[in-house]
Amino acid sequence: MSDHDYKPKSKVGQWFNDRLPLLTLANHLTDYPTPKNLNYWWTFGGILTFCLITQIITGLTLAMHYIAHADMAFESVEHIMRDVNYGWLIRYIHANGASMFFLAVYIHIFRSLFYGSYKSPREIIWILGIIIYLLMMAAAFMGYVLPWGQMSFWGATVITNLFSAIPFVGEGIVTWLWGGYSVDNPTLTRFFTLHYLIPFLILGLVVLHIWALHVPGNNNPVGIDIKKPSKDTVPFHPYIVIKDGFALLMFMIVFAFFVFYTPNILGHADNYIEANPMVTPAHIVPEWYLLPFYAILRSVPDKLLGVVAMLSAILILAALPWLDTSKIRSAVFRPLYKQFYWILVADVLILGYVGAMPAEGLYLLIARVATAYYFLHFLVILPVLGFKERTLPIPLSITEPILGGSPNLAAARHGESKIK
Amino acid sequence: MSDKKPKRREFLFTATTAVGAVGAAAVVWPMVDQMNPDASVKALASTEVDVSSVKPGNTITVLWRGKPVFIRRRTKEEIEEARSVKMEELIHPEKDEDRAKNPEWLVMLGVCTHLGCVPLNDKGDYNGWFCPCHGSHYDTSGRIRKGPAPWNMEVPKYEFVNANTIKIG
Numbered sequence: 001m002s003d004h005d006y007k008p009k010s011k012v013g014q015w016f017n018d019r020l021p022l023l024t025l026a027n028h029l030t031d032y033p034t035p036k037n038l039n040y041w042w043t044f045g046g047i048l049t050f051c052l053i054t055q056i057i058t059g060l061t062l063a064m065h066y067i068a069h070a071d072m073a074f075e076s077v078e079h080i081m082r083d084v085n086y087g088w089l090i091r092y093i094h095a096n097g098a099s100m101f102f103l104a105v106y107i108h109i110f111r112s113l114f115y116g117s118y119k120s121p122r123e124i125i126w127i128l129g130i131i132i133y134l135l136m137m138a139a140a141f142m143g144y145v146l147p148w149g150q151m152s153f154w155g156a157t158v159i160t161n162l163f164s165a166i167p168f169v170g171e172g173i174v175t176w177l178w179g180g181y182s183v184d185n186p187t188l189t190r191f192f193t194l195h196y197l198i199p200f201l202i203l204g205l206v207v208l209h210i211w212a213l214h215v216p217g218n219n220n221p222v223g224i225d226i227k228k229p230s231k232d233t234v235p236f237h238p239y240i241v242i243k244d245g246f247a248l249l250m251f252m253i254v255f256a257f258f259v260f261y262t263p264n265i266l267g268h269a270d271n272y273i274e275a276n277p278m279v280t281p282a283h284i285v286p287e288w289y290l291l292p293f294y295a296i297l298r299s300v301p302d303k304l305l306g307v308v309a310m311l312s313a314i315l316i317l318a319a320l321p322w323l324d325t326s327k328i329r330s331a332v333f334r335p336l337y338k339q340f341y342w343i344l345v346a347d348v349l350i351l352g353y354v355g356a357m358p359a360e361g362l363y364l365l366i367a368r369v370a371t372a373y374y375f376l377h378f379l380v381i382l383p384v385l386g387f388k389e390r391t392l393p394i395p396l397s398i399t400e401p402i403l404g405g406s407p408n409l410a411a412a413r414h415g416e417s418k419i420k
Numbered sequence: 421m422s423d424k425k426p427k428r429r430e431f432l433f434t435a436t437t438a439v440g441a442v443g444a445a446a447v448v449w450p451m452v453d454q455m456n457p458d459a460s461v462k463a464l465a466s467t468e469v470d471v472s473s474v475k476p477g478n479t480i481t482v483l484w485r486g487k488p489v490f491i492r493r494r495t496k497e498e499i500e501e502a503r504s505v506k507m508e509e510l511i512h513p514e515k516d517e518d519r520a521k522n523p524e525w526l527v528m529l530g531v532c533t534h535l536g537c538v539p540l541n542d543k544g545d546y547n548g549w550f551c552p553c554h555g556s557h558y559d560t561s562g563r564i565r566k567g568p569a570p571w572n573m574e575v576p577k578y579e580f581v582n583a584n585t586i587k588i589g
Contacts, residue, residue: 154537158553161536176452180461182486190455278481278488280537284553298554303534303570359555 325386
């Protein structure tokens with residue numbers, strides 16, 4: 001990094017910076033050299049930061065009115081909706097904000113998959129991201145339990161019961177998680193505590209995620225290593241700040257559409273019925289962002305193996321930097337991978353769809369095929385593709401394909417560098 | 421002198437680490453155990469139910485430890501059906517005689533052993549219960565016959581206090 005020798009202009013600034021180099025940090029962040037070819041898929045990091053801050057602020061304000069008690073939680077949420085000034089707005093932002101958060105994180109993850117951003121030297125950034133994603137799922141699940149509606153209660157029951165699949169100690173763990181013999185008040189109070197804690201853990205991990213990003217710098221659509229700073233880079237401020245800001249504005253329009261026009265479309269009507277431990281709703285489905293994993297869980301007829309398959313589907317992502325054996329990052333130069341990439345996108349969407357449908361007949365069959373393909377993609381296709389695929393020549397720099405000669409020249413140079 | 425010193429240091433180092441580890445464990449355990457069921461939850465361990473109004477072929481559901489308990493007064497056909505099943509056909513082999521001491525009364529936790537939903541009465545392929553969450557079918561003895569659930573629905577500890585009252589727990 002080039003900012004070690006940064007010196008504030010003012011005397012006071014220098015005095016402060018010598019004692020706590022915050023101004024050096026600020027200078028690093030504004031001058032941070034960014035590839036100049038970053039497209040709009042790269043704006044979701046900023047959008048996600050916005051989502052996290054939104055959830056924390058709306059969450060804090062909701063917590064001022066919510067009561068974490070099995071007898072009062074449901075009513076206190078209705079109290080927020082009807083009595084608290086702008087309570088409806090804050091709650092709808094928070095509830096839809098969770099969905100927006102996941103929408104953005106899925107785009108962010110699939111951006112990484114397309115452009116190979118998880119590959120060396122960015123493995124730690126990627127793994128931190130997977131941990132953040134896991135924590136997001138935990139926070140979303142526990143948050144969904146807090147209104148203490150029917151879906152809250154039965155969602156909590158089903159998900160905590162996943163742990164009962166663990167041999168020998170499973171039942172003991174579930175009782176421990178519940179603090180009783182069923183989901184009840186002790187479960188609610190601890191879920192509230194953890195739901196409050198996790199966003200701050202995520203915030204800490206986001207700092208590490210960005211820190212780890214700033215060591216090698218951003219990947220880019222061409223996926224090549226670039227010199228920093230150089231003709232291939234622009235400073236983060238104002239170029240990326242403006243671009244991120246514009247994308248964020250577009251995103252907020254979508255966000256606002258859900259909040260103001262269809263605030264309940266992503267939820268379930270059953271959750272406006274208070275929790276009843278005697279009756280399970282006829283059709284239990286998780287929130288949309290967990291459906292693909294739910295489909296994987298249900299596609300395996302054995303309880304323990306179903307849970308193992310579901311967890312593996314998430315954890316396999318952490319091993320991705322080593323499962324993908326190709327040296328070329330960007331799918332732009334990987335004609336075969338590009339096709340398999342879109343098949344994987346379709347596969348995950350299909351899993352999401354069948355996850356929302358009853359687990360029987362044709363749906364179950366489709367879920368099983370899609371589950372098998374999901375694992376096939378990561379465990380067989382990706383490792384083999386790295387050796388078999390004939391990749392296209394990559395340019396030497398970001399500027400070169402635009403300014404520097406014909407692609408043939410680039411191809412020749414690429415071949416040359418390989419021989420060396 | 422020179423070979424005595426490191427030994428003394430090693431001893432102090434090991435002893436200090438050991439004391440530290442015991443202390444850490446002593447602090448961690450209360451933090452973990454506070455999440456287990458507390459005394460007030462455990463105190464609600466038994467329930468008495470009057471079953472005099474239950475007619476043959478009907479099921480009542482009562483709450484025990486926050487969980488639904490099915491109490492079914494079975495018909496002759498149901499009992500016969502439950503008792504005629506061969507053990508080899510069962511996923512979790514249990515004799516109906518062991519599950520329902522008094523054949524007319526089946527008492528069990530109304531909790532699917534898959535992921536804890538409440539199965540529906542008089543549904544499914546085996547005339548017993550059907551779990552709507554992930555499609556487990558139970559027979560007239562509450563035994564798992566088809567679907568992802570690994571075990572039969574659990575029979576809790578219970579006894580007839582008198583002809584009309586069942587004490588669960």
